Amino acid sequence: MIIACDRCYARYKYDESRFQGRSSKKVRCTKCLSVFEIYNPNSSDATREGAPDETILRLGDGGPRPLEPVRKVPTAASPRRSPSVELKLPASAKLSLAVIAGPEAGKIFPIEKPRVVIGRHDADINVDDPEVSRQHAALEIAGEKVTLVDLGSTNGTFMGDEPVKESGIENQGEFSIGGSTLMLIVTQRA
Numbered sequence: 001m002i003i004a005c006d007r008c009y010a011r012y013k014y015d016e017s018r019f020q021g022r023s024s025k026k027v028r029c030t031k032c033l034s035v036f037e038i039y040n041p042n043s044s045d046a047t048r049e050g051a052p053d054e055t056i057l058r059l060g061d062g063g064p065r066p067l068e069p070v071r072k073v074p075t076a077a078s079p080r081r082s083p084s085v086e087l088k089l090p091a092s093a094k095l096s097l098a099v100i101a102g103p104e105a106g107k108i109f110p111i112e113k114p115r116v117v118i119g120r121h122d123a124d125i126n127v128d129d130p131e132v133s134r135q136h137a138a139l140e141i142a143g144e145k146v147t148l149v150d151l152g153s154t155n156g157t158f159m160g161d162e163p164v165k166e167s168g169i170e171n172q173g174e175f176s177i178g179g180s181t182l183m184l185i186v187t188q189r190a
Helices: none
Strands: 003-005 011-013 026-027 035-038 055-058 093-101 107-109 115-119 136-144 145-150 157-159 166-167 174-177 182-188
Touching: 145 157
Parallel strands: 026 055
Antiparallel strands: 003 011, 026 035, 093 107, 093 182, 115 136, 136 145, 145 166, 157 174, 174 182
């Protein structure tokens, strides 16, 4: 079966025999290190929220390997996510992120794919700020709509003084991660 991390959407092949009769298991993503729950498709109570005999598995070292990254895909492994929308860059505009405060103030990052992860390390946009988590937040673009999503960061993602888990963001919208403030810039194509 194919499972998907509910944080970074990395996909893995998972041998169903590893459930060993359990209705669900918790696994750790080798890409973003988050723990997520998967459900046994052969169990009659596979939609149950948790099982008393869960164990955490590390995917890697002889186990499943990440497949290509995917866009939002609703799976049994991510039951709390809303129905997916197709992520795609708008044809009529270019998007970029400008760091307007923090250690890398003045730096501009072009956004060249519909889902970009922002973090200190191993991210699509790396911000050199010690208060930023390794994979801190993501921007998900579905045409003209841009959504900012916190990826379970240690210090949180903020719009103004309000912490956000997921929020729409407009042109020249600002948000803070760690000690850095970033601004989304949308430029119409000629």
